[in-house]
Amino acid sequence: MSDEVAPGFVRVRLDLSYDGKDFSGWAKQRSGLRTVQGEIEAAISTVTRSKETYELTVAGRTDSGVHARGQVAHVDLPAEVWAEHEEKLLRRLAGRLSHDVRVWKVAEAPAGFNARFSAIWRRYAYRVTDHHGGVDPLLRGHVLWHDWPLDVDAMNAASQALLGEHDFAAYCKRREGATTIRTLQQLSWERDASGVITATVRADAFCHNMVRSLVGALLFVGDGHRPVDWPGHVLAAGVRDSAVHVVRPHGLTLEEVGYPADSELAARNLAARNKRTLPGAGCC
Secondary structure, three states: OOOOOOOOEEEEEEEEEEOHHHOOOOOOOOOOOOOHHHHHHHHHHHHOOOOOOOOEEEOOOOOOOOEEEEEEEEEEEEHHHHHHHOOOHHHHHHHHOOOOEEEEEEEEOOOOOOOOOOOOEEEEEEEEEOOOOOOOHHHOOOOEEOOOOOOHHHHHHHHHHHOEEEEOHHHOOOOOOOOOEEEEEEEEEEEOOOOEEEEEEEEOOOOOOHHHHHHHHHHHHHOOOOOOOHHHHHHHHOOOOOOOOOOOHHHEEEEEEEOOOHHHHHHHHHHOOOOOOOOOOOOO
8 A cells, every 4th residue: 555645745743742641532523522633723723824724644543542752743734834834833733722732843754764653663651650649749730649559469360361463452442444453562551669660561552442451350360359360361262351441541651652663664664554364263
């Protein structure tokens, strides 16, 4: 599948962040709800004085209430629009956008770049505290309170069985025609001096609700409600388990998106579009 930029257009990369609290997710919705994509697209049209809306492609679509610190998107702009506004676009977007969404960098993308398909990994963090007093009021919009003591060592031990390439159907909300095979590269837990426990979750890509479902399962191990081997057994079963709780979105932040060297962008772009199967899996 070709992803060539149309003649007369320039592909522009945007690095951005947002507080997801008051957004109904990333993607535009027909209902008119406030979304990150809708807000940025409208701002670009306004500051470039364009009658047309130029559509953004994003590295990872976040759900309602999920935050992003290191989100990446791209937009194809007419060459004359980019030439006229390149130097002032960032500052003008800062003046137009609401304070809960910021674009930090705009730059012409290298050849072959696609914010979604060129990415080789996405890294999320989920933050939770088991402090008896609850969550620090200044962090309440970004940290989940779990009202049971958590054993971080047990959660790290349980995470090991989930690493690698698997069909994560047991931890995903299925979407028609979409694969649930993913490669989970990192899943680790660490408690800081303040008592906040952060799960670092990195994969080549994620399916819908995957991170929050994995966190929900591992919290049950951490508080002693499930044994260490339970999340692995759920994964192997390959079907949604009603005992796996999808935790609330506000503890989740997209921290960073990784891309290969510029010379490898186009190849990665094409490879990422192939629907994956596990070794030995049938075709149907």
